[in-house]
Amino acid sequence: xxxxIAGGAGGAAGVExxxxxxxxxxxxxxxxLENERLLAALLLAPAVLLLGTFIAYPFVMGVWLSLxxxxxxxxxxxxxxxxFGKVWNDSIFREAFWNxxxxxxxxxxxxxxxxxxxxxxxxxxxxxxxxxxxSMLLPFIVPTVLSTFAWRWMFDxxxxxxxxxxxxxxxxxxxxxxxxxxxxxxxxxIVVNTWRGMPFFAITLLAGLQTINPDLHxxxxxxxxxGWKRFWHxxxxxxxxxxxxxxxxxxxxxxxxxxxxxxxxxxGPANSTHLIATYAYQIGVATGLLGEGAAISLTMLPVLFxxxxxxxxxxxxxxxx
Amino acid sequence: MERxxxxxxxxxxxxxxxxxxPAFAQGSRLHVLRWVDFIPACDVELKRQAPEASKALxxxxxxxxxxxxxxxxxxxxxxxxxxxxxxxxxxxNWPHLYxxxxxxxxxxxxxxxxxxxxxxxxxxxxxxxxxxxLALPHGIVGLQMAYRKSWFDEVGATSWPxxxxxxxxxxxxxxxxxxxxGQTLGHTFGDAPAWSYPLMWNYGAAEVDKSxxxxxxxxxxxxxxxxxxxxxxxxxCDEGGLAWDDTNNNRAFLAGDISCTLNGASIYIAAxxxxxxxxxxxxxxxxxxxxxxPIPAGPAGSWGYHVAFSHAxxxxxxxxxxxxxxxxxxxxxxxxxxWFEVAEGFSVGSTKHWEKHPLWDRIDxxxxxxxxxxxxxxxxxxxxxxxxxxxxxxxxxxxxxxxAKAVQGMKAEDAVKWAADQLKKIYG
Numbered sequence: 001x002x003x004x005i006a007g008g009a010g011g012a013a014g015v016e017x018x019x020x021x022x023x024x025x026x027x028x029x030x031x032x033l034e035n036e037r038l039l040a041a042l043l044l045a046p047a048v049l050l051l052g053t054f055i056a057y058p059f060v061m062g063v064w065l066s067l068x069x070x071x072x073x074x075x076x077x078x079x080x081x082x083x084f085g086k087v088w089n090d091s092i093f094r095e096a097f098w099n100x101x102x103x104x105x106x107x108x109x110x111x112x113x114x115x116x117x118x119x120x121x122x123x124x125x126x127x128x129x130x131x132x133x134x135s136m137l138l139p140f141i142v143p144t145v146l147s148t149f150a151w152r153w154m155f156d157x158x159x160x161x162x163x164x165x166x167x168x169x170x171x172x173x174x175x176x177x178x179x180x181x182x183x184x185x186x187x188x189x190i191v192v193n194t195w196r197g198m199p200f201f202a203i204t205l206l207a208g209l210q211t212i213n214p215d216l217h218x219x220x221x222x223x224x225x226x227g228w229k230r231f232w233h234x235x236x237x238x239x240x241x242x243x244x245x246x247x248x249x250x251x252x253x254x255x256x257x258x259x260x261x262x263x264x265x266x267x268g269p270a271n272s273t274h275l276i277a278t279y280a281y282q283i284g285v286a287t288g289l290l291g292e293g294a295a296i297s298l299t300m301l302p303v304l305f306x307x308x309x310x311x312x313x314x315x316x317x318x319x320x321x
Numbered sequence: 322m323e324r325x326x327x328x329x330x331x332x333x334x335x336x337x338x339x340x341x342x343p344a345f346a347q348g349s350r351l352h353v354l355r356w357v358d359f360i361p362a363c364d365v366e367l368k369r370q371a372p373e374a375s376k377a378l379x380x381x382x383x384x385x386x387x388x389x390x391x392x393x394x395x396x397x398x399x400x401x402x403x404x405x406x407x408x409x410x411x412x413x414n415w416p417h418l419y420x421x422x423x424x425x426x427x428x429x430x431x432x433x434x435x436x437x438x439x440x441x442x443x444x445x446x447x448x449x450x451x452x453x454x455l456a457l458p459h460g461i462v463g464l465q466m467a468y469r470k471s472w473f474d475e476v477g478a479t480s481w482p483x484x485x486x487x488x489x490x491x492x493x494x495x496x497x498x499x500x501x502x503g504q505t506l507g508h509t510f511g512d513a514p515a516w517s518y519p520l521m522w523n524y525g526a527a528e529v530d531k532s533x534x535x536x537x538x539x540x541x542x543x544x545x546x547x548x549x550x551x552x553x554x555x556x557x558c559d560e561g562g563l564a565w566d567d568t569n570n571n572r573a574f575l576a577g578d579i580s581c582t583l584n585g586a587s588i589y590i591a592a593x594x595x596x597x598x599x600x601x602x603x604x605x606x607x608x609x610x611x612x613x614x615p616i617p618a619g620p621a622g623s624w625g626y627h628v629a630f631s632h633a634x635x636x637x638x639x640x641x642x643x644x645x646x647x648x649x650x651x652x653x654x655x656x657x658x659x660w661f662e663v664a665e666g667f668s669v670g671s672t673k674h675w676e677k678h679p680l681w682d683r684i685d686x687x688x689x690x691x692x693x694x695x696x697x698x699x700x701x702x703x704x705x706x707x708x709x710x711x712x713x714x715x716x717x718x719x720x721x722x723x724x725a726k727a728v729q730g731m732k733a734e735d736a737v738k739w740a741a742d743q744l745k746k747i748y749g
Contacts, residue, residue, distance in 0.1 A: 073400045073421035073636075086746070091739065092717075157561020158503075158573050179564035182729065266390075268508035268718070269563035270725035286393045287716040288418055290401070 065294035072288030083295035093296060096267075096274040100300075103190060103275060104254045110194040111250060112243070115201025120231070122202065123209045140199040148263040151192045155179045155264075182272025185265050189273060192260055197253070201246055208242030209235065244315045251307055256300055276300050350381045351643055353632075354406035356389035359462075359571070359587035359667065362594075366663040374650055380643050389510050390566065393716065396422075403637035407644045411631045412510065413701060414447040416455035418712040423455050424634040424641055426648070430454030433652055437674040444671035446700040446707040447629035456631035457648050458671030460661070463627045463694035464515045465613040467574060467588045468581035471601070472500050472610075481614030485523065485549060488617045492557025495580045502557045503579030505565035506725040512567050513721045514701065515626045516583045516616070520546050521720060522699055523619030528714060529748060533705025536748050539741035546619065547724065547733035554728040563725055575599055575607065583616065586667040586691055593665075593685070613690050615697070627698040629671065666691040710747050719743045 033039050066083055070076030087093050122133055154161050155178035166172045179185045220230045258277040267274035284293015358364045367384050374382040399405030400422035434440060444458035476494035492502045505513045524546035530537050559579055570582040592599045592608035601607045616625050634644040662680055666688040669675055681692045702711025723740035727733050
C-alpha cells in the first residue's frame with residue numbers, strides 16, 4: 001500500500017505531498033562526503049578554527065598593538081613604526097636584546113653538549129638504566145616556576161646553600177654574588193635553563209641514536225675506529241637531522257623564555273638579566289604601555305624567523321644530500 | 322493594561338531614566354583583590370569582616386590576596402579584558418596610570434575627608450588627579466629603618482644616626498663585625514623605591530620640576546647622592562641586596578644576618594608575635610632588641626617615602642553601587658578602626674585622624690615613630706604633580722636602577738645621565 005503523505009513517483013497528482021525520503025538525505029550526505037574537497041575542508045575546519053583563535057588572532061592583534069599608541073584602558077591610534085623606533089633607541093631594550101642572544105646561544109650549546117653526552121650514555125646497557133632514564137625526565141616534568149623558585153633559593157645571595165657549602169668546604173672566603181651581580185645572574189639563568197632543557201635534548205637524541213643500525217658501529221670497530229671516531233664518522237652524521245630539529249625547537253623556546261628569568265631575577269639587578277620577553281612584559285603588562293610592549297615582543301619575530309629558516313634550509317640540504 | 326504589564330513597562334522606563342541597571346539586577350557577589358599583607362593578621366581580619374559586610378550589604382563579599390609584585394599585571398589584564406575583581410587595591414600613585422579604567426569616587430573621597438579629617442599629602446596625591454578622586458585612600462605603610470639596638474651600641478652608636486654619613490660610619494663598623502646593613506636595590510615594589518627616592522630627595526635632587534614637564538635629574542646633587550650610595554653600599558651593606566625583593570630583608574633581619582634595614586614595621590611585629598622562636602644571639606626574644614629610626618638626613622633634609630594604599634572601583638564592574646557601598650562600610654571609622662588595631666602601626670590611616678587613636682598610647686615604644694611618620698613623605702614624581710608618567714618611571718624602576726647601576730660600578734655621573742635620558746623619553 002502506498003503512503004499518501006510520504007509520496008512517491010507513482011502517487012496520484014494533486015493528492016500526495018512530496019516530502020524528502022529519509023534514505024534520500026543519507027544518500028545526499030554520503031555523496032557530499034565523497035567530495036574530497038568538501039571532506040578535507042570539514043576535517044580541517046576544527047584545526048583552522050583553533051589556529052585562528054589561538055594563534056592568528058593574537059598574532060594579528062599583537063601586530064596591531066605594536067603599530068598603535070594603545071595603553072591600558074585606552075584604545076590608542078595608529079602610529080606606524082613609532083613604537084619600534086622608540087624601542088630601538090631604548091638602551092634597556094638593547095641590553096635585553098643582547099642578553100637574549102647570549103642566553104640562547106650558551107644555553108643551547110650546553111644543552112646540546114650535555115644532552116648528547118647523556119643520550120650516548122643512556123644508549124648503553126647498564127644496571128638501573130630505566131631508573132636513570134625516568135629520573136632524567138624530572139626537570140622536564142616539574143613546572144618551570146616551581147623548579148626556578150627552588151633554584152632561586154639555592155642562589156639566594158644571603159641564604160644560598162651553595163655559598164654555605166662552598167664556604168664550609170673551604171673553597172670560598174666571601175659569598176659569591178650569584179644573583180646580585182648582572183653577569184653572574186645571567187650565567188645562573190643559563191645554568192637553570194640548561195638543567196631544565198637538557199632532558200629534552202637527551203631523550204630526543206636518544207630516540208635518534210636508537211634508530212642507528214648497530215652493524216654500522218660494529219663494522220667501524222672492525223675497521224679499527226675508536227670510540228670518538230665511531231661517534232664522529234658514524235653516529236654524528238646520522239644524528240644531524242634529529243639534532244637540527246631539536247636545536248630549532250630549543251632556540252625558539254629559549255629565545256622567547258620568560259618564566260625562568262621572571263622568577264629568578266625579575267630582570268634585575270639594573271636590567272642586567274632582562275630578556276626580550278621579560279622586558280616586553282614589564283613595559284606592556286606591568287607598566288600598561290601595551291603598544292610599546294607589543295613592539296618589543298615582535299622584535300623576536302624576524303630574529304627567530306631567520307634562525308629557523310637557516311636551520312631548516314640546512315636540514316633540507318642534508319636530506320637531499 | 323494588566324498589572325503585570327504595567328510593572329514591566331514601569332521597570333523598563335525606570336531603568337532608562339536612571340541610565341543603569343537597577344540594584345537588584347547587579348551581581349550578588351563582590352570580588353575584592355588585595356596584596357598578601359606583610360602582617361598576616363590584617364588579611365585574617367578582613368576575612369573575618371567579609372561575612373559582616375555580606376550581611377550589611379546583602380551581597381557576598383569575597384577577598385582575594387595575591388603577591389604585591391603581581392598586582393600591576395593583574396590590573397592591566399583586568400582592565401583590558403574588562404573582567405575581574407570589582408575593587409582592586411592600588412599602591413603608590415597607580416590610580417593615575419590606570420585612571421581610564423577606574424570609576425570616579427569623588428563622593429567617597431569627599432565623604433572620607435569630612436568623616437576622618439584632612440588627608441596626608443601623599444594619600445591625596447596618590448588617589449586624586451586634582452579634580453576627582455580616582456580611588457579611595459585606605460592607609461599608608463610607614464617605612465622606617467629597623468635596627469638592632471645592642472649591635473649599634475656595641476659600635477658606639479647609642480642614638481640613631483642623624484645624617485646619612487653618620488649611618489655610613491656606623492654601618493662600616495657593623496659590616497666589619499659581620500653585621501651589615503641590608504637594603505634591596507632589586508626590581509621589587511616597596512623597599513627598593515622607598516629607599517632610592519628619599520636618597521635622591523635628601524640630597525636635593527628630583528625627577529622633574531614643579532610643572533612636571535622638565536626633567537631636572539641631571540644635577541650635581543643627584544651625582545652626590547649616588548656617590549654616597551656607592552660608598553655606603555661598599556662600606557656598610559650586604560651586597561647581595563641587589564637581588565633581594567621585599568621579603569629578603571625581613572628574613573635576613575630575623576635570622577640575625579643584618580643589623581639594619583629600611584622596612585615597614587613587619588619585622589618588629591613578626592618578632593613580637595613569634596617571641597618564643599625568634600631570638601637574638603643571647604637567646605632573648607629579638608623583639609626587645611629592635612628599634613626604628615627614620616631615613617637620616619642628607620644635605621637637603623630628611624624625607625621618607627611612605628607607601629600610600631587605596632581601593633579603586635573598576636569601570637567594567639557590574640556592581641558599581643555595591644562596590645561603593647562596600648568601600649564606605651570598609652573605610653568607615655568602625656571597620657577601619659578594627660583593622661587598624663590589628664595592623665599595630667604597620668598600616669596607619671590616610672588621614673591625621675588616626676594619629677589620635679588610643680592604640681598609640683598603649684603601643685610599644687619602638688612603634689611610636691610610625692604614628693606621625695607619614696607626615697614626612699613626598700610622592701614619587703616629586704617635584705611635579707602626581708601623574709601617570711611618574712608611575713611609569715616607578716614601574717620601569719628607573720630611579721632604583723640608577724642606584725643599582727652605580728653600586729655595580731658605573732660612574733655616578735654616567736648613571737645619572739642614563740636615568741635622566743630615560744626620564745626625558747618618558748616625560749617627553
